[in-house]
Amino acid sequence: MIRFENITTEYFSSLSFEIKEGSVCKIIPASDEKKKNLLNIITGIKEPISGKVFLFGEDIYSMFEKKYIKLFHRIGLVLENGGTISNLKAWENITLPVWYHKGKKPEDMEGRIIGIFEELGISRSYLGELMGKLPGPLPIHEKRIIGLIRAMLMEADLMIYESLFEGLSPELAQRLITLTEKFHLEKAGRSSVYITTNELPLKDLKADVVLRL
Amino acid sequence: MQIINIQKVGENVINALRDSKGYYKLFCYFIKNLLVLKIAPIRSVLYKQIYFTGIEAINKVSIIGILIGIVIITQVTNIAGSDTILIGKILTWTVVRELGPLFVAIIVITRSGTAVTSELASMKINREIESLRIMGINPVDYLIVPRIMGITLSVFILAFYFQILAIAGGLVFSSILWRIPFMYYLKGIFSALSISEIAVSLLKSLVFGLLISMVSSYQGFSVKASITEIPQAGIRAVMQSLFMVFIFDGIITLITFL
Numbered sequence: 001m002i003r004f005e006n007i008t009t010e011y012f013s014s015l016s017f018e019i020k021e022g023s024v025c026k027i028i029p030a031s032d033e034k035k036k037n038l039l040n041i042i043t044g045i046k047e048p049i050s051g052k053v054f055l056f057g058e059d060i061y062s063m064f065e066k067k068y069i070k071l072f073h074r075i076g077l078v079l080e081n082g083g084t085i086s087n088l089k090a091w092e093n094i095t096l097p098v099w100y101h102k103g104k105k106p107e108d109m110e111g112r113i114i115g116i117f118e119e120l121g122i123s124r125s126y127l128g129e130l131m132g133k134l135p136g137p138l139p140i141h142e143k144r145i146i147g148l149i150r151a152m153l154m155e156a157d158l159m160i161y162e163s164l165f166e167g168l169s170p171e172l173a174q175r176l177i178t179l180t181e182k183f184h185l186e187k188a189g190r191s192s193v194y195i196t197t198n199e200l201p202l203k204d205l206k207a208d209v210v211l212r213l
Numbered sequence: 214m215q216i217i218n219i220q221k222v223g224e225n226v227i228n229a230l231r232d233s234k235g236y237y238k239l240f241c242y243f244i245k246n247l248l249v250l251k252i253a254p255i256r257s258v259l260y261k262q263i264y265f266t267g268i269e270a271i272n273k274v275s276i277i278g279i280l281i282g283i284v285i286i287t288q289v290t291n292i293a294g295s296d297t298i299l300i301g302k303i304l305t306w307t308v309v310r311e312l313g314p315l316f317v318a319i320i321v322i323t324r325s326g327t328a329v330t331s332e333l334a335s336m337k338i339n340r341e342i343e344s345l346r347i348m349g350i351n352p353v354d355y356l357i358v359p360r361i362m363g364i365t366l367s368v369f370i371l372a373f374y375f376q377i378l379a380i381a382g383g384l385v386f387s388s389i390l391w392r393i394p395f396m397y398y399l400k401g402i403f404s405a406l407s408i409s410e411i412a413v414s415l416l417k418s419l420v421f422g423l424l425i426s427m428v429s430s431y432q433g434f435s436v437k438a439s440i441t442e443i444p445q446a447g448i449r450a451v452m453q454s455l456f457m458v459f460i461f462d463g464i465i466t467l468i469t470f471l
Contacts, residue, residue: 043347065351072349083344087332097348100254100355150348 001158001191002042007051011037012213019191023208024184027195034213035197039162043077044068073101076151080163082143084135091131093146098153109153116149120175141168152183159184160193165201173201181205232453236427242353243361249354250362258355262363266325267371273320278375281312282383290387297393301401304383309410313376314417315462318425321368322454326429329360330450333433334443357434361426368422369415376414413469420465421458428454
């Protein structure tokens with residue numbers, strides 16, 4: 001699914017690893033700068049000095065922009081800050097990619113979205129209020145949940161979680177771990193990658209591979 | 214004391230040429246990718262843009278249109294006296310050929326141009342453009358194509374609306390103030406209004422709408438990383454939009470009426 005071949009940047013020297021299909025992987029970079037650099041390389045924002053990055057067997061830095069963007073139909077990336085769009089309400093943020101790529105109307109996803117929020121212990125009454133808000137003033141954990149549900153609705157083959165559990169209450173962190181583990185098993189061959197500088201929230205997460213960078 | 218900073222002038226010219234190349238590439242991209250407007254979320258952005266630029270501006274365009282009509286008919290009557298046919302012609306020529314498209318362009322630049330630039334610039338600085346990419350959504354398709362279409366359509370329709378109100382407003386005012394039935398002006402109006410006059414007016418509106426939307430979008434996307442660039446991009450968008458609107462107004466007028 002993800003393969004790094006001799007990647008060299010200002011933070012890494014000849015870094016090589018592979019995350020296979022269907023695996024759960026924890027990546028623990030030593031610093032926030034390394035974490036950001038790693039994500040920038042995976043998402044194509046910053047090209048490495050040397051080396052190659054393969055996503056689904058394709059070298060992402062030798063692709064045309066349009067083909068590269070299409071690759072992200074199969075990737076669900078949950079950023080630390082949620083990755084929300086500021087001029088769209090929470091509901092619109094959640095339903096945007098599925099509406100865009102699969103033509104599914106936002107109303108058709110309502111049941112699934114409510115179900116996920118209930119698994120996270122968020123009441124329907126608060127949910128109704130939350131969905132109509134713009135994401136700017138929301139607390140960080142709500143933005144992350146919006147980003148998470150948005151990625152889950154795309155039924156991605158590769159899920160990447162950036163510092164998903166940091167700064168959360170233990171109860172909410174545990175609910176999110178359970179949710180992501182359950183989601184991982186829902187599709188055969190789905191890979192899940194947890195990238196964080198703080199390993200403590202992930203101590204109960206069962207992983208096939210642990211990489212310390 | 215140096216009155217003209219030659220280096221600054223040179224820098225501005227180079228920046229303008231670089232930006233013009235960018236506007237041309239954006240225009241070509243827009244034309245080649247019009248079909249993305251079939252995608253429902255992109256159409257939603259288009260409708261919001263038409264609402265914000267077109268529908269929300271109707272009140273202001275109405276008031277300014279009527280006032281312009283009153284001002285023109287007052288001035289022309291002062292010069293031309295009681296020649297209602299001549300007054301009708303001048304009112305029509307002035308409003309249809311020039312003031313309609315120009316005034317609407319200025320209103321849209323000040324309302325929508327700055328808003329679009331600021332919005333896109335802050336999205337760029339807050340890395341929301343990257344968020345769209347990682348959702349598999351091309352940011353130019355989703356953010357810019359519908360804005361260009363929405364602003365262009367709005368300017369096109371608002372200009373037409375402005376012209377009707379300006380002419381009607383002037384005639385009604387004249388009939389109230391000078392007790393000249395507005396029917397007397399109609400011969401002058403209809404003799405001035407030809408298919409070519411209307412076509413040129415519509416062409417100007419279309420071109421102005423394209424220019425305003427492309428300049429605003431391009432300048433919004435051109436910011437790098439600092440929040441201080443947002444107001445700078447807004448100022449550049451307004452100045453370049455105004456500049457290009459007046460240049461193209463001159464070019465179209467020279468080509469069509471000389």
